[in-house]
Amino acid sequence: MISVDNISVLHGGHALFSDISFSINPNDKIALMGKNGAGKSTMLKIIAGATKPSKGGVSAPKDAVIAYLPQHLLTADDCTVFEETSKAFASYLSLKEEIDRLNEELTVRTDYDSEEYYKIIERVSEVSEKFYSIEEVNYEEEVEKVLLGLGFERPDFQRPTSEFSGGWRMRIELAKILLQKPDLILLDEPTNHLDIESIQWLEEFLTEKAKAVVVISHDRAFVDNITNRTIEVTMGRIYDYKAKYSHYLELRKERREQQQKHYDEQQRFIAETTQFIERFKGTYSKTLQVQSRVKMLEKLDIVEVDEVDTSALRLRFPPSPRSGKYPVIVEDLSKSYGDHVVFKNASMTIERGQKVAFVGKNGEGKSTMIKAIMGEIDYEGRCELGHNSMIGYFAQNQASLLDESLTIFETIDQIAVGEIRSKIKDMLGAFMFKGDDINKKVKVLSGGEKTRLAMIKLLLEPVNLLILDEPTNHLDMRTKDIIKDALKDFDGTLILVSHDRDFLDGLATKVFEFGNKRVKEHFEDINGFLRTKKLENLREVERSSK
Known part of the structure; x- marks a missing residue:
């Protein structure tokens, strides 16, 4: 059992959380929930030993293995994918190398009665005991199995890690963690860079093979599928529910009603x-009663009601300037990188006001199609924007493009013009940046807070064609719902790339399926598309596109 004991974290005199205690038992699968900025990632870092609390600590058995996957990481660029992943077995392989080296030394030495010879024998015995106490493992087979599960192909194994994007490097780190078979796995937004097929593989691994897990994730389906316990971080304290996320929402509602x-x-x-004190404070016969009530009020513990993210402001995009009838027209579009064909002869016509979803496995061409629409790449065929099409584009890395030296308010104030300037604080409030929060520097914001801020920038200029590439990465579920409502009311044209079925549900009215080097058009919403294909969820869509 791993215990979190009375930890507190102070930031500039403000308590992020105070006197937090809970235990993590074997086979606990815990979702760490709370709004962006509540301290979830900080809590995970403390449990991992990556940062220290202001007070309190974490206790664990001496031989416990705790593995941590942060939101942002760096992987060395000096080896292949297979070599980097094999580092998970570094301690096992170093023991084997030491045994081989010592045995080789014993075979060439002839000073059998010397003290040094006996010391080598003792060391061989000691190291061998450790080595053989570890379950024998075919590490090459294990590495291969995990890499394939996470979406790598065999030719990738010998490629340098430097050739891979940040998302794929994250998978390498995840593979190393899974191979260590730790007693506790800590995951901070692990699904952000995974396609749905890999998410399904990870779900199966965590539920069937992992021991204890603590996860932060915005992915509702993922959290519900893997967890059996939910810890909510709110207003500097925690609430611990022996329930998965969907049940926790019901219990939380009941708790707040009682509060x-x-x-x-x-x-x-x-x-x-x-009222009694004010009425009788000058009346001699009531002096004792007045004093008694004053003391009673002084000793009273004021009941607090936990904050709920229910902004009175409904977020709205500015009215869209009218575009032509067909903002995007694609005919017989083909794109290849060398010998690799992404898609061939793709065609699509998107009408003014339509909201469409691009779905399919990573690498099948969704982002490539967006780059073609944006005019960022060369291609064969026709790809045109209609009359007066004005694009607002949200890339996967949009949050990382913010100027970290500015405050939240300065970031928006810098680009806001006209009437909207008088509503900057209201807009920030709608995205849950309130009070003194607006004076925080961008560099201290969490991943979700940065994503929210980047999304606000999209609201500042009138556009009529919104292209959003995985806009829900790093967002907490409440913020995701706010953005979804705003997009429902958006009167322009919307192209959404997302793996998040909950987000697409009720939003996209047409689906373009990317797979097998082609793009197939489905004239129905995401649920109708899934029913037509007799599929239960998007993971199966992606498997069928292989």
Whole structure:
């Protein structure tokens, strides 16, 4: 059992959380929930030993193995994918190398009665005991199995890690973690760079083979499929539920209703007591009663109602300038990189006001099609923007393009013009940047907060063609719902690349399926598309596209 004991974290005099304690038991699968900036990633780093709390600590058995996958990481560029992944067995392989070296030394030495000879024998015995206590493993087979599960292909194994994007490097780190068979796996947004087929493989691994797991994720389906316990971080404290995410939402609603009831009752009591004190504070016969009630109020523990992200402002995009009838026209479009064909003879016509989804496995051409529409790459065929098409583009790495030296307010103030300038604070508030938060530097924001801020920038200029590439990465579920509602009301044309079925549900009215080097058009929403194909979820869509 691993224990978190009375930890507190202070940032500039402000308590991120105070006196937090909980235990992580074998086979616990815990979702760490809370709004962006609540301290979830900080909590994970403390458990991993990557950072220290202001007070308290984490205790674990001496031989416990804790593996941590952060949101952002760096992988060395000096070896192949297979070599980097094999580092998971570094301690096992170093023991084997030492045994071989010592045995080789014993075979060439002839000083059998010397003290040094006996020391080597003792060391061989000691190292061999450690080595043979470890379950025998065919590490090459294990490395291969995990890499294939995470979407790598055999030719990738001998490619340098420097040739891979950040998302694929994250998979290499994830593979190393899974191969260590740790007692506790800590995962911070592990699905952000995985296609749905790889997410399914990870789900199966975590539920069937992993021991204890603590995960931060915005992916509702992923969290519900793997967890059996939910810990909510809110207002500097935690609430621990022995329930998966969907059940936790119901329990949280009940808890807040009870808190509100107790709060209202206490406020009535305070008002009545204060009224009594004011009425009789100069009356001699009531002096003792007045004093008693004053002391009672002084000792009263004020009931707090946990914050709920229910912004009164409904987020809206500015009205769209009218575009031509067909903002995007693609005919017989083909794209290859060397011998690798991404897609051939793809055609699509997107009408003004339509909201469409691009779905399919990573590498099948969704982002390539967007680059063609944006005019960022060469291609064969026709790809045209219609009359007066004005694009607002949100890339997967949009949050990383923010100027980290600016504050939240300065980031928006710098580019806001016209009437919107008077509504900057309202807009920031709608995206849950309130009070003193707006003076925070961008560099101290969490991944989700940066994504929210980058999304606000899209709202500042009128556009009529929104192209969003995985906009929900790093976002908490409440923020995701706010953005989804805003996109439903958007009166322009929308192209969405997403692996998130919950987000697409009720939003996209047409689906373009990318797979097998072609693009297939489906004239129905995401649920109709899945029913037509007799598929239960998007993971199966991606398997069928192989």
